Amino acid sequence: MTSTLDDSEKEKARSVSVDLNNDASLLIDIPDALCERDKVKFTVHTKTTLSCFQKLDFSVPRQHEDFIWLHDTLVETEDYAGLIIPPAPPKPDFESPREKMHKLGEGEATMTKEEYSKMKQELEAEYLAVFKKTVQVHEVFLQRLSSHPILSKDRNFQIFLEYDQDLSVRRKNAKETFGSFFKNMVKSADEVIISGIKEVDDFFEQEKTFLLDYSSKIKDSTAKAEKMTRSHKNVADDYIHISATLSSLSVDDNTALKKHLEKFADLFEKLRKVEGRVASDEELKLTELLRYYMRDIQAAKDLLYRRARALADYENSNKALDKARLKSKDMAQAEEHQQQCLQKFDKLSESGKRELTSFKGRRVVAFRKNLIEMAELEIKHAKNNMALLQGCIELLKSN
Amino acid sequence: MAAEMEPPPLGNAGETDFRELEDGEDLFVSTVTTLEYPEPSSPEPASLPAEDISINSNGPKQKDVSFDDDPEDLFAEATEEVSLDSPEREPILSDGPSPAITPVTPTTMLTPRMDLGAADMFERSLDEIEEDNNGDTFDIHIAVSDPEKVGDGMNAYMGYKVTTKTSMTIFNKNETTVRRRFSDFLGLHSKLASKYLHIGYIVPPAPEKSIVGMTKVKVGKEDLSSAEFVEKRRSALERYLMRTVKHPVLLKDPDVIMFLESSELPRAVSTQALSGAGILRMVNKAADAVNKMTIKMNESDAWFEEKHQQFENLDLQLRKLHASVESLVCHRKELSVNTASFAKSAAMLGNSEDHTALSRALSQLAEVEEKIDRLHQDQAYADFYLFSELLGDYVRLITAVKSVFDQRMKTWSKWQDTQLLLQKKRESEAKLQFANKPDKLQQAKDEIKEVRSTLEGKVEQGEKDFELISKTIRKEVSRFEKERVKDFKAVIIKYLESLVQTQQQLIKYWEAFLPEAKAIA
Numbered sequence: 001m002t003s004t005l006d007d008s009e010k011e012k013a014r015s016v017s018v019d020l021n022n023d024a025s026l027l028i029d030i031p032d033a034l035c036e037r038d039k040v041k042f043t044v045h046t047k048t049t050l051s052c053f054q055k056l057d058f059s060v061p062r063q064h065e066d067f068i069w070l071h072d073t074l075v076e077t078e079d080y081a082g083l084i085i086p087p088a089p090p091k092p093d094f095e096s097p098r099e100k101m102h103k104l105g106e107g108e109a110t111m112t113k114e115e116y117s118k119m120k121q122e123l124e125a126e127y128l129a130v131f132k133k134t135v136q137v138h139e140v141f142l143q144r145l146s147s148h149p150i151l152s153k154d155r156n157f158q159i160f161l162e163y164d165q166d167l168s169v170r171r172k173n174a175k176e177t178f179g180s181f182f183k184n185m186v187k188s189a190d191e192v193i194i195s196g197i198k199e200v201d202d203f204f205e206q207e208k209t210f211l212l213d214y215s216s217k218i219k220d221s222t223a224k225a226e227k228m229t230r231s232h233k234n235v236a237d238d239y240i241h242i243s244a245t246l247s248s249l250s251v252d253d254n255t256a257l258k259k260h261l262e263k264f265a266d267l268f269e270k271l272r273k274v275e276g277r278v279a280s281d282e283e284l285k286l287t288e289l290l291r292y293y294m295r296d297i298q299a300a301k302d303l304l305y306r307r308a309r310a311l312a313d314y315e316n317s318n319k320a321l322d323k324a325r326l327k328s329k330d331m332a333q334a335e336e337h338q339q340q341c342l343q344k345f346d347k348l349s350e351s352g353k354r355e356l357t358s359f360k361g362r363r364v365v366a367f368r369k370n371l372i373e374m375a376e377l378e379i380k381h382a383k384n385n386m387a388l389l390q391g392c393i394e395l396l397k398s399n
Numbered sequence: 400m401a402a403e404m405e406p407p408p409l410g411n412a413g414e415t416d417f418r419e420l421e422d423g424e425d426l427f428v429s430t431v432t433t434l435e436y437p438e439p440s441s442p443e444p445a446s447l448p449a450e451d452i453s454i455n456s457n458g459p460k461q462k463d464v465s466f467d468d469d470p471e472d473l474f475a476e477a478t479e480e481v482s483l484d485s486p487e488r489e490p491i492l493s494d495g496p497s498p499a500i501t502p503v504t505p506t507t508m509l510t511p512r513m514d515l516g517a518a519d520m521f522e523r524s525l526d527e528i529e530e531d532n533n534g535d536t537f538d539i540h541i542a543v544s545d546p547e548k549v550g551d552g553m554n555a556y557m558g559y560k561v562t563t564k565t566s567m568t569i570f571n572k573n574e575t576t577v578r579r580r581f582s583d584f585l586g587l588h589s590k591l592a593s594k595y596l597h598i599g600y601i602v603p604p605a606p607e608k609s610i611v612g613m614t615k616v617k618v619g620k621e622d623l624s625s626a627e628f629v630e631k632r633r634s635a636l637e638r639y640l641m642r643t644v645k646h647p648v649l650l651k652d653p654d655v656i657m658f659l660e661s662s663e664l665p666r667a668v669s670t671q672a673l674s675g676a677g678i679l680r681m682v683n684k685a686a687d688a689v690n691k692m693t694i695k696m697n698e699s700d701a702w703f704e705e706k707h708q709q710f711e712n713l714d715l716q717l718r719k720l721h722a723s724v725e726s727l728v729c730h731r732k733e734l735s736v737n738t739a740s741f742a743k744s745a746a747m748l749g750n751s752e753d754h755t756a757l758s759r760a761l762s763q764l765a766e767v768e769e770k771i772d773r774l775h776q777d778q779a780y781a782d783f784y785l786f787s788e789l790l791g792d793y794v795r796l797i798t799a800v801k802s803v804f805d806q807r808m809k810t811w812s813k814w815q816d817t818q819l820l821l822q823k824k825r826e827s828e829a830k831l832q833f834a835n836k837p838d839k840l841q842q843a844k845d846e847i848k849e850v851r852s853t854l855e856g857k858v859e860q861g862e863k864d865f866e867l868i869s870k871t872i873r874k875e876v877s878r879f880e881k882e883r884v885k886d887f888k889a890v891i892i893k894y895l896e897s898l899v900q901t902q903q904q905l906i907k908y909w910e911a912f913l914p915e916a917k918a919i920a
Contacts, residue, residue: 210753217748224741231734238727245720252712257884264891271898364754364919371760371916375909382905389899396892 020143025049028146028161030139031059035131040064040092042138046161052153053162064091066160066167067138073156074145081306081344082351083151084359086144087295092134097127115244118269122237122276129280133288140292200311201349207356208304215297222290229287232279239272260396267392271385278381285374293363300359307348314341539565539644541659543637546629548616549580555617556580557629559636563659569651575660581608583664584636590654591643596799597806598864599871601879602649603642604795606635634784638792645882687805694812700869706876707804714797721790728782735775742768756919763915767908774904781897789890793883800879807868814861821854 021027027047034041045059071088074080101123108116142161145151160167199205246265250258317338324334545560562576588605595602612628640659644650658664698704742765749761828847831840 206753210751214748214751214753217744217751221741221744221748224737224744228734228737228741231730231737234730235727235734238723238730241723242720242727245716245723249713249716249720252709252716255880255884257887260888260891267895360754364757367757367760368916368919371764371919372913375913375916378909379906379913382902382909386899386902386906389895389902393892393895393899396888396895 020140020147023147026146026152028139028142030135030142033131033135035092035094038092038094040131040134042135044142044161052158055162058162058164060161060164062160062167064089064138067141069167070156070160071141074151074154075302077154080151080154081310082303082348082355083148084296084299084303084355085151086141086148087292087299089134089137089141090295092130094127094130097123097130100126111241112244112248114247115241118240118244119237122240125276126233129283133284137292203353204304204307204349207300211297211301211304215294215301218290218294218297222287222294225282225287225290229279229283232275232282236272236275236279239268239275243268243272259399263392263395267388270388274381274385274388278378281374281377281381285370285377289366289370293366296359296363300356303352303355307345307352310341310345310348314338314345317341537567537645537647537650539563539567539570539650541637541640541644543633543640546633553614553617556582557613557616557632559633561640561659569656571660577659577662577664579658579664581606581613581632581636582666583658584639586664586666587643587654587658588639591649591652594652594654595649596802597810597868599803599806599868599875600646600648601796601799601803601875603639603646604799605639606632607795631783631788634788635792638788642792642796646878694808696808696811702873703804703807703869710797710800710804714794714801717790717794717797721787721794724782724787724790728779728787731775731779731782735772735779738768738772738775742766742772760915760919763912767912770908771905774901774908778897778901781894785890785894785897789886793886796879800876803872803875807865807872810861810865810868814858814865817854817857817861821851821858824851824854 021029025048029045030042031045032043034043040063042062042064043059044062045057046053047057049056068088071085074085101120104116104119104123111119145154145157151157199208243265246261246268250261250265253261317334317340321331321334321338324331540563542562542564543559544562547558548555549558550556558578558580560576561579562574563570564574566573585605585608588602591602609628609632612625612632615622615625616629643655644659649655745761745768746765749758749765752758752761824847828844828851831844831847
């Protein structure tokens with residue numbers, strides 16, 4: 001299925017990160033996407049005034065794997081070691097609605113036609129929501145890059161935006177996949193290194209403590225928020241069944257209860273729509289927010305690892321230099337090596353500080369925006385619910 | 400005869416006055432005042448903001464009494480539970496004698512047989528009731544409270560306080576309090592069923608047994624689920640008694656009055672499965688099931704055909720609705736648990752957050768979610784006690800209604816059988832007329848004549864019984880439908896009000912949180 005998101009929806013969707021896509025010299029968006037079975041094909045659209053591009057306005061089709069390639073390439077670039085590389089978008093996952101659709105199909109016989117079609121509608125909406133979310137998260141990734149003073153100039157990024165043929169040629173082959181796997185293993189060893197390293201800088205010491213702790217907490221919160229919003233969805237679905245059965249009861253009833261049941265059934269149908277919206281708003285404003293920053297925090301941690309490794313390298317080079325001085329052998333080499341390590345380390349520290357500070361600012365702003373929006377939506381929906389309920393009570397009492 | 404009803408004594412916020420809008424010719428209308436369903440002794444959860452509902456004056460007491468030995472209990476409930484696979488739990492007795500008679504119980508009214516006297520008595524009593532009710536207004540309130548565990552281990556049981564408040568003259572006092580145990584309630588129902596079911600009265604079914612629930616209680620597991628179980632049972636017992644006394648005929652039954660007033664009640668041992676009575680019940684049930692299949696009644700009365708079908712449909716729909724509502728209760732409880740879990744996690748996240756204002760906001764969010772968790776709990780409570788239990792009660796009541804229809808079928812069948820027998824005897828008699836054995840003839844003729852005339856009497860009685868049960872059922876169904884309309888109307892509104900409460904609170908909480916979120920700088 002194709003989906004074209006209009007501007008207002010995109011505005012709502014683009015909520016996990018702020019201050020993106022404001023620079024007219026390079027504007028990126030994903031205006032539509034196509035879903036074929038498991039594969040999603042995104043249309044990446046670029047509008048630019050920069051001379052490094054061949055055209056001013058162009059679109060290319062990209063797959064999820066292309067985004068991953070781009071991300072990994074940036075991570076592996078030495079020059080960007082001091083930057084927080086925006087987290088890679090997660091793989092599109094339609095497993096949940098697909099499974100539910102399957103279960104629905106199995107239970108079709110036990111439901112009335114209306115009930116079944118309503119449940120089906122709900123599932124299709126869920127499917128669409130997953131779809132929209134994945135588009136959003138891929139879009140935000142690109143926009144983070146385009147908004148970054150250094151990353152936006154990356155050659156691979158430009159290729160990604162512009163290269164009008166299949167990128168798979170340039171993508172990972174099996175050998176490279178193993179390479180990245182190995183890198184991940186090394187990274188976990190890095191965690192040990194980080195904790196072990198004696199930090200010289202207060203700022204980084206604080207950041208380290210904060211990020212390590214916050215990372216595990218936000219992971220937990222994300223998981224719990226997910227469970228909570230899912231339960232909410234279940235309640236909304238129950239309302240569908242209740243409404244359908246009340247409807248049948250009302251049809252068969254020929255006592256004074258008939259009208260009551262009819263209105264009660266009608267009310268539940270309306271309530272479930274509101275409850276559904278409450279669940280999906282919570283999902284978007286709370287769960288998605290937490291999910292995104294969970295990944296962003298990981299990217300920040302990665303920066304710390306790289307810096308810690310650079311520090312370790314520097315310390316090793318110092319030891320090597322001392323050794324060389326003792327032996328009076330290869331001193332020039334060792335000195336040069338030490339200088340390089342120091343330079344690298346300093347560069348990382350300087351850029352790292354900048355990045356981490358702006359990261360915190362970004363995070364606080366995003367949380368503020370989303371929490372406010374969530375509270376406002378909750379109030380709106382609760383007021384809506386109340387109006388529906390009170391209206392129904394009035395009607396029933398006056399009967 | 401539409402009467403304006405007064406609100407019941409235990410008034411809650413937002414109650415409605417009920418008006419009987421239906422045609423008023425029904426005898427029982429004027430006798431039934433507004434006794435709201437349900438009337439739990441505990442205050443409504445929806446109107447208690449965020450209070451822990453399970454701890455109230457009617458919750459199970461925490462004390463642990465020493466065990467007493469009564470080995471029968473363990474096996475009784477266990478076996479009964481396992482062997483019966485039909486959803487009907489009440490003993491539907493055929494016209495045999497009630498097995499519930501223990502020597503000490505004086506059933507002063509009558510023994511439940513197809514005695515010639517019985518039918519007359521009931522006919523008379525119906526007329527009496529018409530007079531009576533015009534004089535003595537229906538005013539009775541029963542509360543079941545203070546569940547207390549008596550004894551220890553597998554022989555323990557739950558004792559309940561039953562308080563009756565009334566101004567009716569059939570009772571000795573205006574207020575009586577007695578202690579009863581669950582099997583006492585079952586015993587009462589068993590007696591009423593054996594007396595009234597077979598003549599067409601819809602006897603409200605008693606709450607169901609539950610091995611799992613009771614075992615937890617017996618074993619002394621004082622956790623939330625056993626507390627919930629006891630509360631569920633207490634509430635069910637209360638509704639059961641109220642429904643029983645709302646029935647004008649049952650209200651006057653001496654067993655009912657004794658149950659409510661007598662300080663000592665003989666143990667209803669026949670409610671246990673392994674007793675002779677229990678086994679007889681099972682045999683009867685099996686026999687009934689077989690009979691039902693073989694009786695093909697020529698329904699001459701379209702009303703019965705129609706009603707029968709209606710109740711079948713209603714049964715199906717109510718069961719379905721009940722299942723959906725049970726699912727709702729389950730999911731809402733889940734939502735509550737998950738919200739609480741998220742709240743804790745958000746609090747930890749807030750503690751970890753190093754930006755001061757955001758940290759505070761996250762802690763506030765955690766608090767809001769905690770409050771909302773309790774809201775969900777309360778709502779789940781309302782979902783269950785208002786909506787789900789009502790449906791459960793009606794599913795069981797409809798079983799009673801259907802069994803009453805079956806009883807009519809049996810009555811008809813018996814009448815027809817007697818008629819067939821009479822026919823045969825007449826044929827034999829006629830044959831004898833033409834037989835050529837003069838010496839034996841007169842004796843045989845006399846014998847057959849006697850049998851025949853007895854049978855004629857029986858056939859007449861059978862027809863009368865059939866007509867009577869048909870008439871009673873019509874009245875009962877009409878009364879049942881009125882009650883159903885009232886109950887559902889009342890509960891729907893109450894339930895909606897509980898939902899309104901929840902939404903009101905939600906608005907309050909989120910509106911309090913909003914400035915906190917805005918304060919993040």
